[in-house]
Amino acid sequence: MSRFLSSFRSEAVDPRPQPQYDEEPEPENGDAENQNQQDPKESSRSGCAGDYIGLQSRPYLTKILEKQGDKKVLFADKVLKFTSLGKIKRRILLITSPVEKVFLSELDDNFFVINVLYEYDVLMASTRKNQIVEVLVEVTRTASDYELEVSRSNSFEYNAAANLIKEIWFELVEGVVKTKILQK
Numbered sequence: 001m002s003r004f005l006s007s008f009r010s011e012a013v014d015p016r017p018q019p020q021y022d023e024e025p026e027p028e029n030g031d032a033e034n035q036n037q038q039d040p041k042e043s044s045r046s047g048c049a050g051d052y053i054g055l056q057s058r059p060y061l062t063k064i065l066e067k068q069g070d071k072k073v074l075f076a077d078k079v080l081k082f083t084s085l086g087k088i089k090r091r092i093l094l095i096t097s098p099v100e101k102v103f104l105s106e107l108d109d110n111f112f113v114i115n116v117l118y119e120y121d122v123l124m125a126s127t128r129k130n131q132i133v134e135v136l137v138e139v140t141r142t143a144s145d146y147e148l149e150v151s152r153s154n155s156f157e158y159n160a161a162a163n164l165i166k167e168i169w170f171e172l173v174e175g176v177v178k179t180k181i182l183q184k
Contacts, residue, residue: 050075050135052128053092061092070096075135082123084160086181093124093132098140101149102133103156105170109177113158113168121158123168123181157184 053076055061065073075095080088101115110125112133126132133150140148154170165184170177 050077050095050131052077055094061094065094065096070094072096074139075132077126077128077132079124079126079132082125082181084120084164084166091124093126095132095135095139098143098148099136101151102136103151103153103158104129104133105154105177106152107154107170107172107177109170109179111168111170111179113156115158120161123158123160123166 051073055073055076065071073094073096075093077093079091079093081091082088099114100117103113103115103121105111110127110129112124112126112129114122114124114136116122137148137150140146155167157165157167160166167182167184169180169182171180172178
């Protein structure tokens with residue numbers, strides 16, 4: 001699991017208020033896209049242009065990063081993670097270094113799979129899917145000798161757990177993207 005943690009972070013997001021942390025409340029009105037917008041001044045202070053969670057105001061996350069030896073966060077945002085059992089968990093995605101491969105559909109949806117070498121794959125959803133992939137491609141290009149493989153298809157397999165392979169299908173039906181996740 002340490003390689004998984006060194007490639008990117010997916011920390012639990014507790015929807016209940018955490019009084020021990022100095023977090024600002026979520027906006028109560030407005031559309032979801034504007035609610036996640038980070039103030040550019042805050043982004044520059046955190047040292048991460050893709051900081052959509054206000055990383056500097058979350059000391060417990062910076063403590064985890066320091067413990068793992070990660071000095072720079074390239075992207076930080078809230079995502080939905082799909083477990084091997086099909087449950088949806090809210091997570092904070094912190095990209096700190098390159099990964100092996102990324103899978104995404106050819107349709108306009110929010111799903112993507114991150115493949116970390118020697119680990120299981122992670123199925124996630126985010127309205128910033130394309131930005132996450134762009135960051136991963138750039139990080140891989142600058143940190144290694146190879147180009148990140150980005151696979152775009154409306155069906156693909158992924159390793160949901162050690163001995164569990166799932167297949168995901170995307171289909172456009174009457175203007176709406178339908179997603180099916182099947183166990184192989």
